[in-house]
Amino acid sequence: MKKTYVFPGQGSQIKGMGGNLFDEFQELTKKADKILGYSIKELCLNDPGQKLNQTQYTQPALYVxxxxxxxxxxxxxxVHPDxxxxxxxxxxxxxxAAGVLSFEDGLKLVKKRGELMSQAKGxxxxxxxxxxxxxxxxxxKDANLSTIDIANLNSPSQIVISGLKEDINNAQPHFTNANAMFIPLNTSGAFHSRYMKDAEKEFEKVVKKVKFSKPNFPVIANVTGKPYEFDKIAQDLTSQISNCVRWTDSITYLLNQGEIEFEELGVGDVxxxxxxxxxxxYDLKIAAAKEKSIEVPAETKVEEPIKTEALQSKDEKSIVGQTGLITAKELVDQWNKSYPIGTKVKSDFYETQLETRTEAMILFGHRAAVYMKDYNGYFDLREVKAIQ
Known part of the structure; x- marks a missing residue:
């Protein structure tokens, strides 16, 4: 089985992160302190000046x-990764980690990146x-909000938009009316959008001074969702600031490489x-393609049928059936037969227990979903488990 190590980005930071690592790797910690001009250990463990959540400090801290x-x-x-x-x-x-950058050069780039991105306001x-x-x-498109960009394709059902603050605020009712969950993020800048072009141009000047080495292991690029090409490392690394993070494409590419194991290193489990x-x-699309006896490339969208692996039913066979695949309408019907309004549920995408406020229904003509009380939004039935 192939091995992939993945590293989280901004948003994963938490006071106390790093623990004993700073003492265990004192030489690297000293190098970091010299480059940054402050104690990285003190920032991460104690955050005395309440700076850890400020972009110019967050990024170097997470990198280290x-x-x-x-x-x-x-x-x-x-093991070394594949x-x-x-x-x-x-x-x-x-x-x-792939040997493209030294620890020091990587930290210098991240320090400058954080400073430039922190200057983006509005x-x-x-x-x-x-x-x-x-x-x-x-x-x-229907709302004429052409000034908003797609910033992060985090998963098939978790996508981040980015733009001017006023435009993002104006977008909320349009998504609410379309029965989509809209969650404003606590950021000062429109990261990974056209509004980061000025920061990108300044960052390019710094990147050009860095010497890159050929990677010892393939590294998947955010901007393409495919392995970095050596002669495009500087270009892709620079353009990442104003371009979409194609995380779904990146992981899909890796899943297409065969049996693979992922391990997250650093902070948290986002x-x-x-x-x-x-x-x-991905598995649903493969199963649906097999069910139809056709070969479907990874990029092809197969919305139905839906595999109900996550659904915990009082009578699981009546839900899953003989094939393990049912349509969105069948899934909604079976859910409503098994679970009344007010059913307690849990989800990997939400930390606290939820409670259904409505019966399950079909959204957008194909998605089986149920509205959650207090959360005031819909969850896909594939992403929740009823608490028995």
């Missing part, structure tokens, strides 16, 4: 903790849940959950 986590993995006998990938900022760690971002890329683009969702959707 991710890098030390990889060092720890290899030191403790962990592939590496990182989400946004985490991509620098993937390149560093922007906003929002996560859209349970809507596809195509559906989101159609909503934006990527682990996203990969789980991407793989679930």
């Amino acid at each position: 903790v991710n890098a030390l986590s990889y060092q720890k993995k290899i030191k403790d006998g962990g 592939f590496l990938a990182g989400h946004s900022l985490g991509e620098y760690n993937a390149l560093q 922007g906003g971002m929002a996560a859209i849940l349970n809507s596809s890329d195509e559906q989101i683009r159609n909503i934006l 990527l682990t959950k996203l990969i789980r969702a991407i793989k679930k959707d």
